[in-house]
């Protein structure tokens with residue numbers, strides 16, 4: 523005991539990596555459970571900035587075992603590149619402390635080519651994916667023709683499966699999408715070498731997690747993406763292809779809910795989104811630019827994975843209440859509160875209106891939010907910088923009022939407030 527979850531409450535990039543790094547200090551295991559290298563998690567330790575895509579953020583702490591769970595889709599070439607980058611930074615990436623579930627699915631260059639081809643074909647209706655092959659990899663999983671990581675135990679068989687998979691994808695690429703075929707032989711040969719290197723990382727990760735929990739150890743589930751990108755509960759079809767929510771964490775780790783303790787919803791103090799899809803509180807003018815930043819600071823709102831500018835807007839408590847319902851959050855963590863210093867007044871969406879009727883809760887699934895108008899509660903804000911504040915009562919009155927509004931409106935405690943990207947820029951409440 524226990525299992526704690528760190529989950530994105532919005533459209534991703536809430537600061538899950540930064541919070542995982544903080545809580546991993548006391549975790550025996552840190553595990554990713556869904557998605558792949560579409561995730562980009564930034565951890566800042568002094569002058570060192572770590573950018574993690576597949577490997578859990580706990581890797582930076584030498585004591586924690588890191589797991590890539592069965593719910594993930596893993597591009598092994600990206601995994602190796604990430605291993606090598608971390609090694610250069612002095613991080614221990616030995617197979618003793620990093621395990622890949624044998625049931626996780628392998629993502630290949632064919633999935634990436636299909637993702638790109640499908641996005642191009644969608645034209646104006648594109649989803650704005652990260653083009654990392656995520657959707658096509660989950661399609662193969664659901665179609666029961668995917669290749670699982672466990673196949674790397676036998677590199678010869680694995681190489682054959684990869685060759686056949688690329689040859690099959692080539693038919694789609696050429697005949698349906700008019701794209702050039704990929705070199706199945708060359709990819710197969712590369713993946714043979716990869717299998718030989720990655721074999722020692724394979725494990726039955728579900729039983730490792732279960733044993734740890736039964737022995738009284740702490741397991742941290744590090745979410746990727748966010749609730750509103752969930753394939754079932756997000757703003758479909760502008761979503762990812764996995765389940766980044768609390769039930770998805772159990773599914774993607776291979777354990778039941780009995781050890782569950784904290785379900786932490788991480789939300790920014792405002793709203794951001796990369797890619798297409800509805801965004802009721804979006805600010806397209808200078809206020810949005812103010813929230814986004816110019817790109818000069820590492821924490822400005824430009825994607826960790828794709829470098830795309832993130833769309834920015836006011837905090838949406840209707841959607842946060844929805845995320846709390848879907849995940850069963852037990853608490854909230856508020857990140858990037860420092861960015862709101864000096865912005866006055868502040869608006870927070872506390873209801874949606876449609877045809878003259880206003881409602882505090884979503885009355886439909888989130889794919890319909892494009893037709894709602896946000897109803898705002900205005901707050902005065904605060905002028906002073908807060909990055910060096912470490913205790914809740916030292917926050918300016920306007921910031922305390924902002925946090926209280928979130929707590930009242932969601933009926934959840936905000937137990938951590940992040941006021942900067944650095945490890946120690948945090949207020950416990």
Ligand code: GDP
Nearest residue numbers: 535536537538539563564821858940941942943
């Ligand atoms: P994740 O995908 O949820 O892990 O979030 P990202 O790493 O993609 O994006 C969050 C960005 O905000 C990163 O650049 C973090 O370093 C940064 N960040 C996190 N918390 C804070 C904070 O409280 N203040 C500031 N200024 N930056 C933060």
Ligand code: IMO
Nearest residue numbers: 534535560561562651652746747761762796797
């Ligand atoms: P982290 O873990 C923000 C978005 C993409 C696109 C949609 C589908 O860093 O919070 P995909 O490539 O998954 O098929 O793209 O999902 N998306 C993310 N947005 N943060 C992420 O991860 C994301 N992962 C996917 O921009 O809109």
Ligand code: MG
Nearest residue numbers: 535562563826
């Ligand atoms: Mg991110």
